[in-house]
Amino acid sequence: xxxxxxxxxxxxxxxxxxxxxxxxxxxxxxxxxxxxxxxxxxxxxxxxxxxxxxxxxxxxxxxxxxxxxxxxxxxxxxxxxxxxxxxxxxxxxxxxxxxxxxxxxxxxxxxxxxxxx
Numbered sequence: 001x002x003x004x005x006x007x008x009x010x011x012x013x014x015x016x017x018x019x020x021x022x023x024x025x026x027x028x029x030x031x032x033x034x035x036x037x038x039x040x041x042x043x044x045x046x047x048x049x050x051x052x053x054x055x056x057x058x059x060x061x062x063x064x065x066x067x068x069x070x071x072x073x074x075x076x077x078x079x080x081x082x083x084x085x086x087x088x089x090x091x092x093x094x095x096x097x098x099x100x101x102x103x104x105x106x107x108x109x110x111x112x113x114x115x116x117x
Contacts, residue, residue, distance in 0.1 A: 013096045017103045023067040028085035037078045
């Protein structure tokens with residue numbers, strides 16, 4: 001999981017697998033929005049009109065408190081984090097992106113006693 005700075009920025013891009021959580025926080029209570037970079041609309045109404053697979057949100061109940069945001073159901077790609085405080089003020093997009101990658105399944109190690117000649 002990745003923690004974002006109070007302004008929504010990170011120190012680097014974040015790579016997560018589909019279904020992993022992203023840890024977000026803000027200096028003010030409000031809502032955090034993770035929006036695919038090629039789908040960013042101008043306002044909240046525009047975000048909410050997007051198909052669910054291109055964005056997600058989570059309530060930030062208190063300032064400076066980390067909250068997990070689910071990535072389950074989002075399509076693969078690059079996302080930006082925005083926050084809106086309870087008074088309606090929007091942050092700029094985070095300086096770095098969240099990259100949602102495919103889940104990589106690693107097969108278990110075979111039993112060495114079952115090696116066939």
